[in-house]
Amino acid sequence: MVGVPGTEERVALAEVEERLRRVRARINWYSMQRNLYNLGTLVALGIALLILCAFSLSPLWFTVLSWPVLLALAFALLFFLRRIVIEWLDFDLTARHVDTKLELKERFSTLVAQLTAGVIGKPQPSQLWPHLLRENTALLAGWTIKQVIPRRVPWHVLPFLLASLLALFIVAVPLMSSRSETSPFSLDNLQQIVEELPERASQAFAKQMSLLPEPSDEWGKSSLYNQDLQQAQGAMRLEEAKPGENRPQDALSFASLPEALQQKIRQALEGLPDKEPKPNKEQEVAKGKEDRRLALQPSDKTKKPDAVAEAKNLPPNATEQIQENSRGRGGEKKGGNSAGSSSAAQTPVQGSGIQQLDRAQLERKNARGAFQPSPDSPQLPSSGGEAGEGGPGAGSGTDPRIYGEQSVLNDGSKSFQLALETTHEKTHQGEDSDTDDKDEGGIIEKSTRGLNQQQSLDDTIRKSRVPAEYEEIVKRVFTRGESR
Amino acid sequence: MSESPATQLINEFQHTFRRIETELAKVVVGHGDLIRDILTAFFAGGHVLIEGVPGTGKTLIVRSLADVLNLSFNRIQFTVDLMPADITGTRMVMDRDDGRRDFVFVEGPIFAHVLLADEINRSTPKTQAALLEAMAEQQVTVAGTTYRLQPPFFVLATLNPIEMEGTYPLPEAQLDRFFFKVRLTYPTHKEIQRIIGSTTTNTVADLRPVFERGEAAEKILTLRQLVRDVLVAPHLEEYIAALIHATIPVGAKYLNIGDTPKTTLAKDDFVNRYVSFGSSPRGGQTLMLGAKVLALLDGRANVSYDDVDRIAVPALNHRLVLNFAAEAENIDPSDIVVRIVQSARKLRR
Numbered sequence: 001m002v003g004v005p006g007t008e009e010r011v012a013l014a015e016v017e018e019r020l021r022r023v024r025a026r027i028n029w030y031s032m033q034r035n036l037y038n039l040g041t042l043v044a045l046g047i048a049l050l051i052l053c054a055f056s057l058s059p060l061w062f063t064v065l066s067w068p069v070l071l072a073l074a075f076a077l078l079f080f081l082r083r084i085v086i087e088w089l090d091f092d093l094t095a096r097h098v099d100t101k102l103e104l105k106e107r108f109s110t111l112v113a114q115l116t117a118g119v120i121g122k123p124q125p126s127q128l129w130p131h132l133l134r135e136n137t138a139l140l141a142g143w144t145i146k147q148v149i150p151r152r153v154p155w156h157v158l159p160f161l162l163a164s165l166l167a168l169f170i171v172a173v174p175l176m177s178s179r180s181e182t183s184p185f186s187l188d189n190l191q192q193i194v195e196e197l198p199e200r201a202s203q204a205f206a207k208q209m210s211l212l213p214e215p216s217d218e219w220g221k222s223s224l225y226n227q228d229l230q231q232a233q234g235a236m237r238l239e240e241a242k243p244g245e246n247r248p249q250d251a252l253s254f255a256s257l258p259e260a261l262q263q264k265i266r267q268a269l270e271g272l273p274d275k276e277p278k279p280n281k282e283q284e285v286a287k288g289k290e291d292r293r294l295a296l297q298p299s300d301k302t303k304k305p306d307a308v309a310e311a312k313n314l315p316p317n318a319t320e321q322i323q324e325n326s327r328g329r330g331g332e333k334k335g336g337n338s339a340g341s342s343s344a345a346q347t348p349v350q351g352s353g354i355q356q357l358d359r360a361q362l363e364r365k366n367a368r369g370a371f372q373p374s375p376d377s378p379q380l381p382s383s384g385g386e387a388g389e390g391g392p393g394a395g396s397g398t399d400p401r402i403y404g405e406q407s408v409l410n411d412g413s414k415s416f417q418l419a420l421e422t423t424h425e426k427t428h429q430g431e432d433s434d435t436d437d438k439d440e441g442g443i444i445e446k447s448t449r450g451l452n453q454q455q456s457l458d459d460t461i462r463k464s465r466v467p468a469e470y471e472e473i474v475k476r477v478f479t480r481g482e483s484r
Numbered sequence: 485m486s487e488s489p490a491t492q493l494i495n496e497f498q499h500t501f502r503r504i505e506t507e508l509a510k511v512v513v514g515h516g517d518l519i520r521d522i523l524t525a526f527f528a529g530g531h532v533l534i535e536g537v538p539g540t541g542k543t544l545i546v547r548s549l550a551d552v553l554n555l556s557f558n559r560i561q562f563t564v565d566l567m568p569a570d571i572t573g574t575r576m577v578m579d580r581d582d583g584r585r586d587f588v589f590v591e592g593p594i595f596a597h598v599l600l601a602d603e604i605n606r607s608t609p610k611t612q613a614a615l616l617e618a619m620a621e622q623q624v625t626v627a628g629t630t631y632r633l634q635p636p637f638f639v640l641a642t643l644n645p646i647e648m649e650g651t652y653p654l655p656e657a658q659l660d661r662f663f664f665k666v667r668l669t670y671p672t673h674k675e676i677q678r679i680i681g682s683t684t685t686n687t688v689a690d691l692r693p694v695f696e697r698g699e700a701a702e703k704i705l706t707l708r709q710l711v712r713d714v715l716v717a718p719h720l721e722e723y724i725a726a727l728i729h730a731t732i733p734v735g736a737k738y739l740n741i742g743d744t745p746k747t748t749l750a751k752d753d754f755v756n757r758y759v760s761f762g763s764s765p766r767g768g769q770t771l772m773l774g775a776k777v778l779a780l781l782d783g784r785a786n787v788s789y790d791d792v793d794r795i796a797v798p799a800l801n802h803r804l805v806l807n808f809a810a811e812a813e814n815i816d817p818s819d820i821v822v823r824i825v826q827s828a829r830k831l832r833r
Contacts, residue, residue, distance in 0.1 A: 096719060100832060110717040110786035117718075126713040128785035131490035135785070 009130070012137040013115065019140055020112060024094040026149045031087040037156035039080040044163035046073045048170045055174060091116055101148050104139060111136045264461045265474050490785065493710050497780045500707060501527070503694050507552040510689040512545050513682065514675035519545065521666045521798050522640070528773035529708050530663020531619050531639040533604075533654075533802065538644060540668045541679075546600040546640040554693035554700045555597035555636070560615075562607035564650060568614030572624040573631075589626060594618050595633060597701065601641035605651045615639070616658045636704045656805050660764050663774070664795075665802035714776035715786045723831055724771045724792055730824045731755060731804055732762030752827055754820045758810035763803040770799040789832050796825045 046069050053062045053069075089097065095112035098104065111132055119125050487495070501523060508519050518534075522545065525532045534542050543559070550557030560571060573592035577585050593599065594615065601615060618624050622633045641662070643654075659665070671679060682689070695703050732739060733756045755762070775791035782791070801817040809815075 092719070105782075105784060105788040105790065106717055106720065106786055107784065109719065110715050113717040113719075114715065126715050126785070127493065127710070128490045128713050128715060130488045131494060132715055132785040134488060134491070 009133060012133055015140060016108075016111065016133075016136055017115070019145070020091055020094060020098075023098060023145050023148050024089055024091060026145055026152070027089055027094060027097060028087075030149050030152070030154055031089075032084050034154040034156045035080045035084045035087070037154060037160040039076060041156070041160045041163040042076045043073055044160070044167040046070075046076075048163070048167040051167070051170045098143075098148055102143050107132065107135055107139065260457055260461050261466070261470070264458070265466065265470070494780055494783055494785065497527075497707050497710055498783060500694055500703075501781055504549070504552050507691050507694065508545065508548050510691060511548045512541055513678045514671045515541065515545070515668065518666050518668060521664050521795075522549065524774050524777045524795065525663040526636075526638050527704075527707055527711055527777050528663060528770075529636075529711075530770065530773070531641070531661070533641045533643060533659070533662040533665040534668055535643040535645055535665060536668025537646060537670070540670065542640075542642045542668055543600060543602060546598065548691060549640075550598035551691045552694055553598070553704065554695045554697050555638075555704075556634075557598045557600070558593040558596035559600040559602060560593050561602045562604050562611070564606060564608065566607045566611045568611050569626070571611060571614050572618065572626055575627050587627075589629065589631065591631070592624075594624060595631075597634065597636055597638060599637070599639045601639060603644050604641040605643050605653055607652065609652055609655065612652065612654060612658060615641075616661050620661050634701070636701055636708070656761070656803075659802045660766055662802065663770050664798040666798050711773065711776045711780060714779050714784075716772065716776070717786065720775075720787050720789070720792065721772075723789060723828065724768050724775075726831055727771065727792070727796065727800075727824060727828055728763050728765065728768045730762075730828065731759065731767070731800060731821075733759045736761060752820070752823050754815070754823050758806050758813075758815045759804050759820065760807045761805035763800050767800050767803045771795060774799055793825050793828075797821050800824075 049069055050066055053065050057065065091112055092109065095109035096106075099106050099109045102108075114125060114129065114132075117125075119129070504523055505516070505519055509516070512519060522532050522534075526549070534545075536542055547557060547559075560566070569592065571592050571594050573590050573595065575587040576590050578588040579585055604612060604615070614624070618633060618637070619639050622635065622637050624631050624633065644651075693700070730751065734751050735756075736759075771792055772787070774795035775787045778791040778794055779785070779787045782788075797818050800821045804817040804820060806815060806817060
């Protein structure tokens with residue numbers, strides 16, 4: 001009987017079996033490592049390539065290139081997993097590997113083949129079997145596992161490490177460059193972010209849900225004065241009203257209406273006051289105009305209602321600058337300054353276009369010389385005319401924020417450019433040239449003509465019939481506003 | 485450390501084999517590889533076909549082998565008019581002691597342990613067939629009566645490659661029954677010098693039998709059983725099968741198309757171009773048994789790849805049936821076998 005327990009033969013067989021198990025484990029581990037390292041190398045290189053492409057290529061090219069790369073990585077994954085399965089050795093193959101490596105002339109594999117064939121406990125398969133076992137036992141002391149598999153870790157780990165380092169480096173470069181910039185969201189200001197989060201969320205929600213402008217707590221500029229600005233806002237809002245911006249569909253529909261019709265709808269349905277766009281504080285601070293503006297805005301709750309008293313609180317240099325501006329206007333000014341703009345300019349703008357026109361004229365006279373638009377304002381003299389020079393929309397009562405929030409207009413360059421275009425259009429609509437606008441009489445005459453045109457437009461609109469679909473839109477909008 | 489019985493058997497086999505080689509070397513100058521092949525076939529239980537020009541020592545080798553083994557020896561010179569009964573024996577009318585006459589079987593020369601069939605290709609196929617039946621089945625049938633040949637039965641046939649007129653080349657089926665086909669090459673310059681010096685004097689080489697007369701057959705049979713006890717791993721069997729299968733050309737007749745072996749070799753271009761029929765399974769048996777003998781000679785109880793490769797040429801070269809293109813281009817079957825063996829080395833891993 002082969003392998004009777006306790007016999008010398010059984011001890012030798014146990015020794016052979018133990019050695020075989022260790023060799024097999026080491027070979028399989030080595031083989032698996034090699035394939036995994038190869039796979040890891042390819043994956044790391046692929047990831048590095050994808051990251052590089054993401055930073056350097058356009059989205060289209062990145063998409064085009066990423067698919068083949070991902071497919072190649074998938075194939076590599078399958079290939080190396082299959083290789084792991086194929087190269088996984090059983091006892092017979094392990095013994096053959098040992099024979100080949102150590103040139104044992106198939107002694108070891110023949111013995112193992114007999115063992116795996118189940119000769120233990122059975123009659124001897126051959127009278128030469130003891131000789132084979134004895135040979136292998138003797139040879140077992142002559143070779144070690146390291147002779148079969150010299151290294152525990154294959155050299156394939158080196159390219160894997162290099163590829164991994166490359167991938168990490170490529171990932172780390174943009175991260176390091178972005179970390180150098182001041183991030184608005186970091187662990188340092190996490191507490192502040194959390195505290196401000198509800199307020200920001202409510203503001204964002206209100207912005208999304210609101211089509212009509214919010215009531216302004218600031219004294220607005222004259223609609224006459226900001227006619228061009230309003231048109232510029234409208235143009236910008238229309239440009240930015242893209243489907244992907246999550247704007248309410250009603251707002252898009254309402255904004256697509258003719259401007260005059262929008263104004264008319266507002267006045268007829270709600271009589272909302274003209275809302276002046278919130279001035280960009282950053283621009284005003286940069287230009288040193290904020291104090292003067294605050295002096296002209298008694299409706300600001302943070303300021304005293306008396307504009308004169310506010311003017312007194314202005315810094316001396318600001319007061320002097322105002323006075324200089326006032327003097328600079330020469331005789332064409334009628335002695336008005338910012339303090340003298342008085343209550344007419346502070347009255348909330350409501351009512352019909354005629355009433356607003358009157359107020360705008362009075363306001364313009366009072367503010368002339370004292371009120372100067374910011375350099376970024378579209379009413380800069382370089383735009384070709386004085387502030388409030390009688391744009392066609394003056395006094396129409398149109399809410400300057402009808403086209404959106406003031407933040408949209410904070411981009412001075414856009415506002416300026418659009419205002420230029422608008423002013424240019426208006427100038428061409430009128431028949432007067434720029435040279436005619438230089439004297440005051442020409443300006444007034446042009447303003448009156450423009451107002452007359454606007455008034456006639458208002459009358460036409462008032463008499464015209466509002467389409468049913470527009471009424472439906474407006475009703476839906478205001479129903480939402482009331483519910484909110 | 486005492487030797488195990490298995491080790492003693494292997495040592496005895498090695499000792500016997502080497503003693504035979506040594507004794508033969510006394511009378512046969514050179515041809516060491518040929519003698520080893522002949523002895524390999526002998527202990528594997530096969531028969532050998534020796535091809536060589538006249539005067540190179542074919543008959544001497546066989547006769548000397550019989551003397552060394554101390555076995556009975558007969559020689560048949562094959563001629564055109566040789567009849568089967570001249571080989572197997574015949575029934576003759578013999579007088580009994582009581583005066584009556586009866587048919588009595590008289591054994592032919594085939595009834596010997598070692599038989600030399602000299603120039604076997606000069607007899608008719610009918611006579612050749614009588615010999616080949618005895619070679620394959622270790623028996624002869626005469627007048628409806630079967631007579632067993634005494635083991636060990638070993639046939640050494642010779643072929644004369646020249647003077648082909650009036651000869652009958654052995655059919656492939658009969659060639660397949662020979663274990664090995666070996667070629668007796670011309671001796672080297674020094675060997676010729678030794679042959680001339682040793683055979684032209686009054687000194688006769690003293691061959692000492694390896695076995696005693698009565699126990700030779702039994703001992704030889706024991707050694708033959710020992711050969712068959714050599715262990716073979718399954719992957720060696722696969723290797724031999726792949727070698728055999730590699731000799732069969734693509735598109736050969738009677739090829740099993742649905743055969744999808746686990747281990748296979750790409751068909752060599754030579755095989756496809758020059759081989760009509762490949763080796764039979766008997767070629768695989770030859771490879772296996774011959775490899776076992778070589779393993780024992782190496783002191784191993786198992787067969788190795790090298791053993792198989794070592795005997796591939798003598799075991800397979802006469803089993804390949806070449807086509808006309810091979811004859812036209814003077815392609816030797818041994819070259820094809822060598823190419824197959826070389827391409828089979830990748831199966832060792």
